[in-house]
Amino acid sequence: xxxxxxxxxxxxxxxxxxxxxxxxxxxxxxxxxxxxxxxxxxxxxxxxxxxxxxxxxxxxxxxxxxxxxxxxxxxxxxxxxxxxxxxxxxxxxxxxxxxxxxxxxxxxxxxxxxxxxxxxxxxxxxxxxxxxxxxxxxxxxxxxxxxxxxxxxxxxxxxxxxxxxxxxxxxxxxxxxxxxxxxxxxxxxxxxxxxxxxxxxxxxxxxxxxxxxxxxxxxxxxxxxxxxxxxxxxxxxxxxxxxxxxxxxxxxxxxxxxxxxxxxxxxxxxxxxxxxxxxxxxxxxxxxxxxxxxxxxxxxxxxxxxxxxxxxxxxxxxxxxxxxxxxxxxxxxxxxxxxxxxxxxxxxxxxxxxxxxxxxxxxxxxxxxxxxxxxxxxxxxxxxxxxxx
Numbered sequence: 001x002x003x004x005x006x007x008x009x010x011x012x013x014x015x016x017x018x019x020x021x022x023x024x025x026x027x028x029x030x031x032x033x034x035x036x037x038x039x040x041x042x043x044x045x046x047x048x049x050x051x052x053x054x055x056x057x058x059x060x061x062x063x064x065x066x067x068x069x070x071x072x073x074x075x076x077x078x079x080x081x082x083x084x085x086x087x088x089x090x091x092x093x094x095x096x097x098x099x100x101x102x103x104x105x106x107x108x109x110x111x112x113x114x115x116x117x118x119x120x121x122x123x124x125x126x127x128x129x130x131x132x133x134x135x136x137x138x139x140x141x142x143x144x145x146x147x148x149x150x151x152x153x154x155x156x157x158x159x160x161x162x163x164x165x166x167x168x169x170x171x172x173x174x175x176x177x178x179x180x181x182x183x184x185x186x187x188x189x190x191x192x193x194x195x196x197x198x199x200x201x202x203x204x205x206x207x208x209x210x211x212x213x214x215x216x217x218x219x220x221x222x223x224x225x226x227x228x229x230x231x232x233x234x235x236x237x238x239x240x241x242x243x244x245x246x247x248x249x250x251x252x253x254x255x256x257x258x259x260x261x262x263x264x265x266x267x268x269x270x271x272x273x274x275x276x277x278x279x280x281x282x283x284x285x286x287x288x289x290x291x292x293x294x295x296x297x298x299x300x301x302x303x304x305x306x307x308x309x310x311x312x313x314x315x316x317x318x319x320x321x322x323x324x325x326x327x328x329x330x331x332x333x334x335x336x337x338x339x340x341x342x343x344x345x346x347x348x349x350x351x352x353x354x355x356x357x358x359x360x361x362x363x364x365x366x367x368x369x370x371x372x373x374x375x376x377x378x379x380x381x382x383x384x385x386x387x388x389x
Contacts, residue, residue, distance in 0.1 A: 002313045002358045006290060006351035007147055007175060013200040013248055016241045020202065023237035031234050032225065041236045048243025055246040056173075056192065057183040058209050064229050065239055068206035069174035069195035070098040071219075075208050075230070076170045076191045077102045077141065079216030081111055084138035088112040091141045092124055093334040094148075099141055099172055100330075112136070121283040122151035122335050130161045137167050144173035144192075145180070148331040148347060149282030150291025152180070159188035168214065174198055174206075178249035179288055180257065184209055196238070200352070201245030205238040256352050260290035263350040263359050267292050270363040275370055281332070281345070290350040295337075296370050298377045299344045304369060311365040316347050 003011070023044060029037025031045055049060045066072045077099065081089065089106065091099055093115050103113045114132045118124055129140060140162050145152045155171060162169035170191035173182060177192075178199030184192055192209040196202055210216060222231030249256070268280055271294065281293040296304065301317040308315050317329070332342045348362070 002354075002362055004348045004350065004354065004358075004362060005314045005316050006354075007198070007347065007349035008316055009197050009203065010200045010351055011353055012197075012202055012241070013245060015248060016201055016244045019244045020237045020241040023240050027236075031236060032223065041234075044236060044240050045234055048239045048246075051243035051247045051250075052194070052207050053209075055182075055250045056177065056194075056209060057185055059212060062209055062212055064208045064210055064226055065234065065242075066206045066208055066230060067204055067235075068197070069096075069172065069193050072174075072193035072195070072206050072208035073098040073141075073172055074102050075216070075219050076193065077106065077139070078219050079229075080139045080168060080170075080191075081106055082217035083215060086110050086136075087138035088114060088134060088136045089139045089141065090114045090116060090129060090132055090137060092116045092118060092143070094118050094122055094146055094331045095141070095143055096147055096172055096174070099143070116142070118151075118334055120336050122146050122149045122281075122331065123283055123286070124153050124158070126154055126157040126161055129158055130165070133161070133165045133167055137165070139168045139170060141170040141172065144171045144176040144182070145288045145291075146282065146331060147175045148329060149293045149335070150175075150288040151283040152176070152286045152288060154286075155189070156187050159190075162190075163188055175288060175291075178246070178253070178256075179260070179290060181253060184211070190214055196242040196245055199245050199249050202238045202241045205235060205242045207242070252352075257289045259352060260350045260354075263354055263356065264290060264292050266356060267348060267350070267359050267363065270360065271366065274363060274367050279341075281335070281337075292348045292350075294346045294348070295341045296344045296346060297340065299370055299373045301343055301345050303373055304344075304346055307369040307373065308365065311369065313362055313365060317345050 027040050029041045031038055031041040049063045053060045053063050089111060091103055107113045116124055116128050124142060142153055142158055144155055159169050168190045171189055172193045174193055174195040177194045190211045195206040218229045220231050225231050225234060271278060277297045279295045281295060305315060305317060328342050332345060
Protein backbone atom coordinates (compact mmCIF):
# COMPACT_ATOMS: atom_id res chain seq x y z
CA UNK A 1 0.00 0.00 0.00
CA UNK A 2 1.01 3.60 -0.70
CA UNK A 3 -0.39 5.84 2.02
CA UNK A 4 -1.13 9.39 0.88
CA UNK A 5 -3.80 10.35 3.41
CA UNK A 6 -1.55 11.82 6.08
CA UNK A 7 -3.94 14.73 6.67
CA UNK A 8 -6.47 12.19 7.98
CA UNK A 9 -4.00 10.39 10.23
CA UNK A 10 -0.34 9.48 10.32
CA UNK A 11 1.57 6.31 11.03
CA UNK A 12 2.79 6.22 14.61
CA UNK A 13 6.55 6.73 14.75
CA UNK A 14 8.54 3.72 16.01
CA UNK A 15 10.30 5.86 18.63
CA UNK A 16 6.92 7.07 19.85
CA UNK A 17 5.64 3.53 20.29
CA UNK A 18 8.81 2.54 22.14
CA UNK A 19 8.39 5.21 24.82
CA UNK A 20 4.70 4.37 25.26
CA UNK A 21 5.06 0.67 25.95
CA UNK A 22 6.46 0.92 29.51
CA UNK A 23 3.40 2.94 30.54
CA UNK A 24 1.12 0.22 29.24
CA UNK A 25 3.03 -2.63 30.89
CA UNK A 26 5.21 -1.72 33.89
CA UNK A 27 4.47 1.91 34.78
CA UNK A 28 0.69 1.70 34.96
CA UNK A 29 0.10 3.86 38.04
CA UNK A 30 -2.54 6.56 38.34
CA UNK A 31 -0.84 9.99 38.15
CA UNK A 32 -2.99 11.23 41.04
CA UNK A 33 -1.66 8.55 43.41
CA UNK A 34 1.10 9.60 45.82
CA UNK A 35 3.01 6.29 45.79
CA UNK A 36 5.99 5.64 43.52
CA UNK A 37 3.88 4.35 40.63
CA UNK A 38 1.76 7.49 40.68
CA UNK A 39 4.74 9.84 41.03
CA UNK A 40 6.47 8.26 38.02
CA UNK A 41 3.32 8.61 35.92
CA UNK A 42 2.91 12.24 36.96
CA UNK A 43 6.56 12.97 36.14
CA UNK A 44 6.12 11.42 32.69
CA UNK A 45 3.12 13.65 31.98
CA UNK A 46 4.98 16.79 32.97
CA UNK A 47 7.90 15.83 30.73
CA UNK A 48 5.49 15.40 27.83
CA UNK A 49 3.88 18.74 28.61
CA UNK A 50 7.29 20.40 28.21
CA UNK A 51 7.87 18.60 24.89
CA UNK A 52 4.49 19.75 23.57
CA UNK A 53 5.10 23.32 24.72
CA UNK A 54 8.56 23.47 23.11
CA UNK A 55 7.15 22.66 19.66
CA UNK A 56 5.09 25.88 19.63
CA UNK A 57 7.31 27.95 21.95
CA UNK A 58 4.81 27.98 24.79
CA UNK A 59 5.30 27.58 28.54
CA UNK A 60 4.43 24.11 29.89
CA UNK A 61 1.89 25.76 32.22
CA UNK A 62 0.00 26.92 29.11
CA UNK A 63 -0.62 23.39 27.81
CA UNK A 64 -3.97 21.77 28.59
CA UNK A 65 -3.91 18.11 27.58
CA UNK A 66 -7.10 16.89 25.88
CA UNK A 67 -8.34 13.87 23.95
CA UNK A 68 -7.53 15.48 20.60
CA UNK A 69 -8.23 18.36 18.23
CA UNK A 70 -12.02 18.11 18.48
CA UNK A 71 -12.03 18.42 22.27
CA UNK A 72 -9.46 21.21 22.11
CA UNK A 73 -11.63 23.20 19.70
CA UNK A 74 -14.78 22.60 21.73
CA UNK A 75 -12.99 23.58 24.93
CA UNK A 76 -11.71 26.81 23.40
CA UNK A 77 -15.10 27.84 22.03
CA UNK A 78 -17.27 26.75 24.95
CA UNK A 79 -14.74 27.68 27.62
CA UNK A 80 -14.54 31.27 26.39
CA UNK A 81 -18.24 31.51 25.54
CA UNK A 82 -19.29 30.48 29.05
CA UNK A 83 -17.19 33.35 30.41
CA UNK A 84 -18.94 35.77 28.05
CA UNK A 85 -22.71 35.06 27.91
CA UNK A 86 -24.68 36.36 24.91
CA UNK A 87 -21.53 37.53 23.16
CA UNK A 88 -20.34 37.19 19.55
CA UNK A 89 -17.88 34.76 17.99
CA UNK A 90 -16.23 35.21 14.60
CA UNK A 91 -15.12 32.23 12.56
CA UNK A 92 -14.80 31.31 8.88
CA UNK A 93 -16.92 29.34 6.44
CA UNK A 94 -14.12 26.81 5.81
CA UNK A 95 -13.46 25.67 9.37
CA UNK A 96 -13.40 22.02 10.40
CA UNK A 97 -16.70 20.67 11.71
CA UNK A 98 -15.09 20.59 15.18
CA UNK A 99 -15.46 24.39 15.06
CA UNK A 100 -18.62 24.76 12.97
CA UNK A 101 -20.76 22.31 14.95
CA UNK A 102 -20.03 23.86 18.39
CA UNK A 103 -20.75 27.25 16.82
CA UNK A 104 -24.15 25.99 15.65
CA UNK A 105 -24.95 24.88 19.18
CA UNK A 106 -23.77 28.16 20.68
CA UNK A 107 -25.96 29.99 18.16
CA UNK A 108 -28.98 28.08 19.47
CA UNK A 109 -28.02 29.11 23.01
CA UNK A 110 -28.03 32.87 22.44
CA UNK A 111 -24.65 33.56 20.91
CA UNK A 112 -24.22 35.42 17.64
CA UNK A 113 -21.85 33.73 15.18
CA UNK A 114 -20.35 35.76 12.34
CA UNK A 115 -18.93 33.73 9.44
CA UNK A 116 -16.13 35.20 7.32
CA UNK A 117 -16.03 34.25 3.65
CA UNK A 118 -12.92 33.26 1.68
CA UNK A 119 -11.68 33.85 -1.85
CA UNK A 120 -11.28 31.21 -4.57
CA UNK A 121 -7.98 30.11 -3.00
CA UNK A 122 -9.53 29.56 0.42
CA UNK A 123 -7.86 32.68 1.82
CA UNK A 124 -9.39 35.05 4.36
CA UNK A 125 -8.99 38.81 4.07
CA UNK A 126 -8.06 40.06 7.57
CA UNK A 127 -9.87 43.33 6.82
CA UNK A 128 -13.13 41.38 6.79
CA UNK A 129 -12.45 40.24 10.33
CA UNK A 130 -11.68 43.76 11.53
CA UNK A 131 -14.86 45.07 9.90
CA UNK A 132 -16.89 42.35 11.63
CA UNK A 133 -15.53 42.80 15.16
CA UNK A 134 -17.92 44.60 17.49
CA UNK A 135 -18.01 45.46 21.18
CA UNK A 136 -19.79 42.15 21.81
CA UNK A 137 -17.15 40.00 20.08
CA UNK A 138 -15.37 37.79 22.62
CA UNK A 139 -13.48 35.39 20.34
CA UNK A 140 -12.18 34.99 16.80
CA UNK A 141 -11.45 31.40 15.71
CA UNK A 142 -9.68 30.93 12.37
CA UNK A 143 -7.88 27.73 11.35
CA UNK A 144 -4.13 27.89 10.72
CA UNK A 145 -3.99 25.61 7.67
CA UNK A 146 -7.05 24.18 5.94
CA UNK A 147 -7.50 20.42 6.27
CA UNK A 148 -8.80 20.02 2.71
CA UNK A 149 -7.01 22.43 0.37
CA UNK A 150 -4.04 23.24 2.61
CA UNK A 151 -4.28 27.05 2.46
CA UNK A 152 -2.43 28.76 5.32
CA UNK A 153 -4.20 31.84 6.67
CA UNK A 154 -2.52 35.19 7.54
CA UNK A 155 -2.43 34.25 11.23
CA UNK A 156 -0.12 37.02 12.42
CA UNK A 157 -2.23 39.73 10.79
CA UNK A 158 -5.43 38.32 12.25
CA UNK A 159 -3.84 38.08 15.71
CA UNK A 160 -2.75 41.74 15.56
CA UNK A 161 -6.27 42.82 14.65
CA UNK A 162 -7.73 40.82 17.54
CA UNK A 163 -5.18 42.23 19.98
CA UNK A 164 -5.93 45.77 18.78
CA UNK A 165 -9.61 45.27 19.60
CA UNK A 166 -9.01 43.29 22.85
CA UNK A 167 -10.58 40.16 21.38
CA UNK A 168 -9.18 36.69 22.04
CA UNK A 169 -7.83 34.77 19.06
CA UNK A 170 -7.99 30.99 18.73
CA UNK A 171 -6.61 28.94 15.87
CA UNK A 172 -7.29 25.32 14.99
CA UNK A 173 -3.72 24.34 14.11
CA UNK A 174 -4.33 20.59 13.96
CA UNK A 175 -3.10 20.34 10.36
CA UNK A 176 -0.21 22.76 10.83
CA UNK A 177 1.58 21.86 14.07
CA UNK A 178 4.64 19.77 13.28
CA UNK A 179 4.42 20.64 9.57
CA UNK A 180 5.31 24.34 9.63
CA UNK A 181 7.13 26.47 12.24
CA UNK A 182 4.72 27.87 14.84
CA UNK A 183 5.74 30.32 17.55
CA UNK A 184 2.67 31.30 19.54
CA UNK A 185 4.45 34.20 21.23
CA UNK A 186 5.70 35.77 17.99
CA UNK A 187 2.40 35.19 16.20
CA UNK A 188 0.31 36.60 19.05
CA UNK A 189 -1.98 33.57 19.38
CA UNK A 190 -4.12 33.27 22.52
CA UNK A 191 -5.42 29.71 22.12
CA UNK A 192 -4.28 26.95 19.75
CA UNK A 193 -5.49 23.38 19.16
CA UNK A 194 -3.18 20.41 18.49
CA UNK A 195 -3.82 16.74 17.68
CA UNK A 196 -1.23 14.01 18.23
CA UNK A 197 -2.22 11.64 15.45
CA UNK A 198 -1.58 14.29 12.80
CA UNK A 199 2.13 14.36 13.69
CA UNK A 200 3.02 10.63 14.03
CA UNK A 201 1.74 10.22 17.57
CA UNK A 202 -1.09 8.08 18.98
CA UNK A 203 -4.78 8.78 18.40
CA UNK A 204 -7.06 10.00 21.15
CA UNK A 205 -4.74 12.64 22.60
CA UNK A 206 -4.14 16.31 21.92
CA UNK A 207 -3.69 19.68 23.56
CA UNK A 208 -5.04 23.19 23.83
CA UNK A 209 -2.55 26.01 24.28
CA UNK A 210 -4.05 28.68 26.55
CA UNK A 211 -1.94 31.80 26.94
CA UNK A 212 -1.14 32.58 30.57
CA UNK A 213 -3.64 35.03 32.01
CA UNK A 214 -6.59 33.79 29.95
CA UNK A 215 -9.39 32.30 32.01
CA UNK A 216 -11.75 29.69 30.59
CA UNK A 217 -14.54 27.67 32.14
CA UNK A 218 -13.89 23.91 32.38
CA UNK A 219 -15.98 21.76 30.06
CA UNK A 220 -15.35 18.42 31.82
CA UNK A 221 -15.84 18.35 35.60
CA UNK A 222 -14.82 15.73 38.12
CA UNK A 223 -11.63 15.04 40.05
CA UNK A 224 -9.91 18.27 39.11
CA UNK A 225 -7.09 16.97 36.90
CA UNK A 226 -5.31 19.37 34.51
CA UNK A 227 -5.54 22.20 37.05
CA UNK A 228 -9.30 21.77 37.23
CA UNK A 229 -9.81 22.48 33.53
CA UNK A 230 -10.18 18.90 32.32
CA UNK A 231 -11.11 16.26 34.88
CA UNK A 232 -10.55 12.54 34.35
CA UNK A 233 -7.69 10.12 34.90
CA UNK A 234 -4.96 10.92 32.40
CA UNK A 235 -4.12 8.61 29.49
CA UNK A 236 -0.46 8.38 30.50
CA UNK A 237 0.86 6.19 27.66
CA UNK A 238 -0.76 8.35 24.99
CA UNK A 239 0.41 11.56 26.64
CA UNK A 240 3.98 10.22 26.75
CA UNK A 241 3.73 9.22 23.08
CA UNK A 242 2.30 12.62 22.15
CA UNK A 243 5.18 14.35 23.89
CA UNK A 244 7.74 12.22 22.09
CA UNK A 245 6.04 12.88 18.73
CA UNK A 246 6.31 16.62 19.40
CA UNK A 247 9.97 16.28 20.30
CA UNK A 248 10.69 14.37 17.08
CA UNK A 249 8.76 16.96 15.04
CA UNK A 250 10.68 19.80 16.68
CA UNK A 251 14.08 18.18 16.07
CA UNK A 252 13.34 17.34 12.43
CA UNK A 253 11.04 20.17 11.36
CA UNK A 254 13.19 21.72 8.62
CA UNK A 255 14.15 18.33 7.20
CA UNK A 256 10.53 17.12 7.19
CA UNK A 257 9.27 20.31 5.53
CA UNK A 258 11.85 19.97 2.78
CA UNK A 259 11.05 16.29 2.27
CA UNK A 260 7.26 16.60 2.04
CA UNK A 261 7.40 19.77 -0.06
CA UNK A 262 9.78 18.10 -2.52
CA UNK A 263 7.42 15.12 -2.86
CA UNK A 264 4.41 17.40 -3.28
CA UNK A 265 6.12 19.47 -5.96
CA UNK A 266 7.13 16.33 -7.87
CA UNK A 267 3.56 15.07 -7.63
CA UNK A 268 2.02 18.33 -8.85
CA UNK A 269 4.46 18.73 -11.74
CA UNK A 270 4.04 15.13 -12.91
CA UNK A 271 0.24 15.29 -12.75
CA UNK A 272 0.10 18.54 -14.70
CA UNK A 273 2.51 17.18 -17.30
CA UNK A 274 0.66 13.90 -17.83
CA UNK A 275 -3.03 14.41 -17.06
CA UNK A 276 -5.16 17.08 -18.84
CA UNK A 277 -8.10 19.03 -17.42
CA UNK A 278 -6.79 19.18 -13.87
CA UNK A 279 -6.51 22.07 -11.41
CA UNK A 280 -4.58 22.46 -8.16
CA UNK A 281 -6.87 23.88 -5.49
CA UNK A 282 -5.91 26.16 -2.63
CA UNK A 283 -3.29 28.88 -2.48
CA UNK A 284 -0.26 28.29 -4.72
CA UNK A 285 2.29 29.56 -2.18
CA UNK A 286 0.69 29.98 1.23
CA UNK A 287 -0.14 26.32 1.80
CA UNK A 288 0.87 23.37 3.94
CA UNK A 289 4.02 21.73 2.50
CA UNK A 290 2.52 18.23 2.41
CA UNK A 291 -0.86 19.07 0.85
CA UNK A 292 -1.92 18.69 -2.79
CA UNK A 293 -5.64 19.05 -3.58
CA UNK A 294 -6.78 18.53 -7.17
CA UNK A 295 -9.91 18.63 -9.28
CA UNK A 296 -10.03 16.15 -12.16
CA UNK A 297 -12.94 17.30 -14.29
CA UNK A 298 -15.28 14.60 -15.61
CA UNK A 299 -14.43 12.21 -12.77
CA UNK A 300 -16.36 11.31 -9.61
CA UNK A 301 -14.06 11.68 -6.61
CA UNK A 302 -15.51 8.73 -4.71
CA UNK A 303 -15.06 6.48 -7.73
CA UNK A 304 -11.50 7.73 -7.93
CA UNK A 305 -10.85 6.87 -4.26
CA UNK A 306 -12.23 3.36 -4.74
CA UNK A 307 -10.12 2.76 -7.84
CA UNK A 308 -7.00 4.12 -6.14
CA UNK A 309 -7.61 1.74 -3.26
CA UNK A 310 -7.79 -1.15 -5.74
CA UNK A 311 -4.38 -0.01 -7.01
CA UNK A 312 -3.06 -0.03 -3.42
CA UNK A 313 -3.12 3.74 -2.90
CA UNK A 314 -4.83 5.41 0.07
CA UNK A 315 -6.18 8.91 -0.56
CA UNK A 316 -9.30 10.97 0.16
CA UNK A 317 -11.61 13.58 -1.33
CA UNK A 318 -11.45 15.79 1.74
CA UNK A 319 -11.93 15.61 5.50
CA UNK A 320 -12.01 12.03 6.76
CA UNK A 321 -14.05 13.24 9.73
CA UNK A 322 -17.08 14.07 7.57
CA UNK A 323 -17.11 11.09 5.19
CA UNK A 324 -20.05 9.45 6.94
CA UNK A 325 -22.24 12.52 6.52
CA UNK A 326 -22.19 12.19 2.70
CA UNK A 327 -22.28 15.93 2.11
CA UNK A 328 -20.52 18.08 -0.46
CA UNK A 329 -17.39 19.83 0.76
CA UNK A 330 -18.39 23.06 2.50
CA UNK A 331 -14.81 24.21 1.99
CA UNK A 332 -14.98 23.95 -1.80
CA UNK A 333 -18.50 25.38 -1.85
CA UNK A 334 -17.27 28.40 0.12
CA UNK A 335 -14.44 28.83 -2.39
CA UNK A 336 -17.04 29.14 -5.15
CA UNK A 337 -16.52 25.74 -6.78
CA UNK A 338 -19.21 24.29 -9.03
CA UNK A 339 -20.75 20.90 -8.25
CA UNK A 340 -18.72 19.40 -11.10
CA UNK A 341 -15.50 20.78 -9.62
CA UNK A 342 -16.37 19.56 -6.13
CA UNK A 343 -17.33 16.11 -7.41
CA UNK A 344 -13.96 15.58 -9.09
CA UNK A 345 -11.80 16.56 -6.12
CA UNK A 346 -8.94 14.52 -4.71
CA UNK A 347 -6.69 15.22 -1.72
CA UNK A 348 -3.21 13.68 -1.60
CA UNK A 349 -1.18 14.41 1.52
CA UNK A 350 2.43 13.36 1.88
CA UNK A 351 4.22 12.25 5.03
CA UNK A 352 7.74 11.66 6.28
CA UNK A 353 7.55 7.95 5.41
CA UNK A 354 6.71 8.51 1.72
CA UNK A 355 9.34 8.52 -1.04
CA UNK A 356 9.71 9.59 -4.67
CA UNK A 357 9.11 6.10 -6.02
CA UNK A 358 5.67 6.04 -4.39
CA UNK A 359 4.83 9.43 -5.88
CA UNK A 360 5.79 8.33 -9.38
CA UNK A 361 3.81 5.09 -9.00
CA UNK A 362 0.79 7.06 -7.77
CA UNK A 363 0.76 9.37 -10.79
CA UNK A 364 1.16 6.42 -13.18
CA UNK A 365 -1.83 4.77 -11.53
CA UNK A 366 -3.84 8.00 -11.51
CA UNK A 367 -3.24 8.41 -15.22
CA UNK A 368 -4.71 4.99 -15.98
CA UNK A 369 -7.60 5.36 -13.54
CA UNK A 370 -8.67 8.80 -14.75
CA UNK A 371 -8.47 7.71 -18.36
CA UNK A 372 -10.73 4.76 -17.52
CA UNK A 373 -13.22 6.80 -15.49
CA UNK A 374 -13.46 9.56 -18.07
CA UNK A 375 -14.08 7.01 -20.83
CA UNK A 376 -17.37 6.04 -19.14
CA UNK A 377 -18.22 9.53 -17.89
CA UNK A 378 -21.32 11.39 -19.18
CA UNK A 379 -18.78 14.06 -20.13
CA UNK A 380 -16.42 11.64 -21.88
CA UNK A 381 -16.28 13.57 -25.15
CA UNK A 382 -15.25 16.68 -23.23
CA UNK A 383 -12.67 15.16 -20.90
CA UNK A 384 -11.48 11.79 -22.28
CA UNK A 385 -7.83 11.46 -23.26
CA UNK A 386 -5.37 8.82 -24.41
CA UNK A 387 -1.79 8.17 -23.46
CA UNK A 388 -0.77 9.75 -26.77
CA UNK A 389 -2.18 13.15 -25.77
